[in-house]
Amino acid sequence: MSSKRRVGIAHFLLRTFEMLDTPKLKHLIEWSTCGEMFYIKNAREFANKVQSRFKFISQVLPQYFRHRNFQSFLRQLNMYNFVKKRLKNGWNQFQHKYFKREAKNLLIHVHRRSNGQQSDEEEQTSIFQSLLLDQQDSIKKQQEQLQQIKYLQNDIVLTSSLLYQQSVILQSNFQRLKNVLSFRLNQKLLYQYIEEQKQEKFLFNTFSLLNKSQSDSPKLTQTILTQNHKETDQEPQLFVLS
Amino acid sequence: MSSKRRVGIAHFLLRTFEMLDTPKLKHLIEWSTCGEMFYIKNAREFANKVQSRFKFISQVLPQYFRHRNFQSFLRQLNMYNFVKKRLKNGWNQFQHKYFKREAKNLLIHVHRRSNGQQSDEEEQTSIFQSLLLDQQDSIKKQQEQLQQIKYLQNDIVLTSSLLYQQSVILQSNFQRLKNVLSFRLNQKLLYQYIEEQKQEKFLFNTFSLLNKSQSDSPKLTQTILTQNHKETDQEPQLFVLS
DNA sequence: GGGAATATTCCC
DNA sequence: GGGAATATTCCC
Incomplete structure (x- = not known):
């Protein structure tokens, strides 16, 4: 059936995730508080169209992709079935079932659409395993934080x-x-x-x-x-x- | 097929879990460090047979069950397919695939054996969901702990x-x-x-x-x-x- | 070299 | 938003 699928995670998804992981870009692209969706706050600047006299102010999109067109970025999101929503404040909100801040392992289940619709049925077990892995990551990170706090507390x-x-x-x-x-x-x-x-x-x-x-x-x-x-x-x- | 299964968690399992959750009983019954199994360290005292002149020293088993016989407790563990092991230091070790400290939601999958052997096949999806819930619990608890520690540290x-x-x-x-x-x-x-x-x-x-x-x-x-x-x-x- | 998937562009 | 053409990458 679906044995033809790629092994890894699509480059586009990884780069986008990476962007969202970059604090310096929070004014342009950022996760929602809960990490279930993300926003693009200023499409123009994000796409690197802002020009200050002789040079571009920022270099966002071209740092992550081989272009500086917001439309191309949108097209990719669309191909991967992200749901777009335009917010009142002008931001663009994007959401995908398997694209979440705290669940990087779920990325493997975000598939590009080839022809008409993609099959909605997934290997449920595989998805569960990804979720488990992500949660384990969270737990491990928290434990490290706890350990550091304990050390500091001893010093104090x-x-x-x-x-x-x-x-x-x-x-x-x-x-x-x-x-x-x-x-x-x-x-x-x-x-x-x-x-x-x-x-x-x-x-x-x-x-x-x-x-x-x-x-x-x-x-x-x-x-x-x-x-x-x-x-x-x-x-x-x-x-x-x- | 397996539609006949009980809805809730067996009382025996809940009570045993409760005991293990009681710090005051750590000298009698306690989880292993990793929480994958538990020990009963002094069956005699655990079963409340220790007598000090006129009164029983502790009141463990009868606080949780309607008896004070270690044998009855053992019989229950056996009916639920716990694996028993006698350690060198005299402790009794008990283990069950779905009886773990950090996975209370897994308890629903511990079944009492009726006739000969129990069926080993489980609804894997359901089990995954239980695991996910348990991990989420862990994460939430740790976050609360972290928050409290941070407050305290500010005070310090x-x-x-x-x-x-x-x-x-x-x-x-x-x-x-x-x-x-x-x-x-x-x-x-x-x-x-x-x-x-x-x-x-x-x-x-x-x-x-x-x-x-x-x-x-x-x-x-x-x-x-x-x-x-x-x-x-x-x-x-x-x-x-x- | 070439099939196939993904990335980017163009356009309705 | 999405079809379709083209560009690029991956892999046999």
Whole structure:
């Protein structure tokens, strides 16, 4: 029956998919949010007809095909049975059952039409397998993202922990200095010191508030507090002059 | 042909799946790492035969079935054509083609055996659809996880930033205090102060080292440093007595 | 070299 | 949008 079919994916489909995968072209050609269809936003510029005095502004179509005619591009889409729709804002919307952002493996099922109509029946099993492969790709990508986030999170926890250590010890230094000063310094110096205390206390309160609002995930804060508490062997409280 | 098949999923399968989904039971019944099979680690306790003087320690089987006999549980697994294997460490391993952690929708294809052998042929399409649904579930769950992690990470970055602010301002206070002291205090007090300086410098160096080692993800540190730098309008350097 | 599929152009 | 001619590629 359909044993004559090409093995690979049509060049036209690959190039078009490639275009859609190029962030720099988002202002001209872009997937819909859900990735089920795509838009061509400015056919003129997309086809590279915009001329600025002596040279073309962009080089889109000819970068991907051997021409710079929007009509030819349309003709191809048509041969592959894409459904075109003209949107109110002037964009062209194109859609195909097997042409989706998250399902590159489905491309193999997009067939060029030769004579009249093409046979609508496909090897359903083969299509399912393509879908499965695409989904597996998605899962793999997400897992990689997760792994990277985890690594970064470890770094962040470490950084936070050290920052907290530093602040606790600084506080402790302040404490000792204060003890000395309370005996030795004159009244004027004490006033200045009190001002600094207020400032410090304000910061500490800010931080406490932040902790409270993180009720969804108190783990990090918990970790930092306990961890450092042990090491410094000192209450991370603020001392009060009185 | 196979039009006689049950509509829903067998209660036994659902309950067993549920058990495996219960973290508190991980010491008794748990999926393998890959989720392709599961283990029962202590048949005796799992079946709720362990008695501590006057009462049963756990209440596993009877929470899910109307009995507390491991043999009955085994019989069910057997009727559903699970493959049993006894591991060296005493655990029981069970496996079924369509009973997998990440493929709950496949459960519909686990059939109870009525007479001799069950028919091995399945509606392949239906199975593919189940697999697709399961994978979609996985993808959706992971996306939600990713989103939550991203939110948390934002919070953490904010926390770190505030902590760093605090430490920089404390350092600056120290600086000012030192300037006063260098005029007013006697020699003995200065010595003590120098000691504190050393301690603080040690911490700061430690922190600097940490930053260096984070070459894989220097973004956070970068953010913190620049952000705070602007706000305090002061070099976060250590001052030296000389 | 040449059949056949795909790509591009032309035109109604 | 789609038929048809031509151009190009692929492959035996």
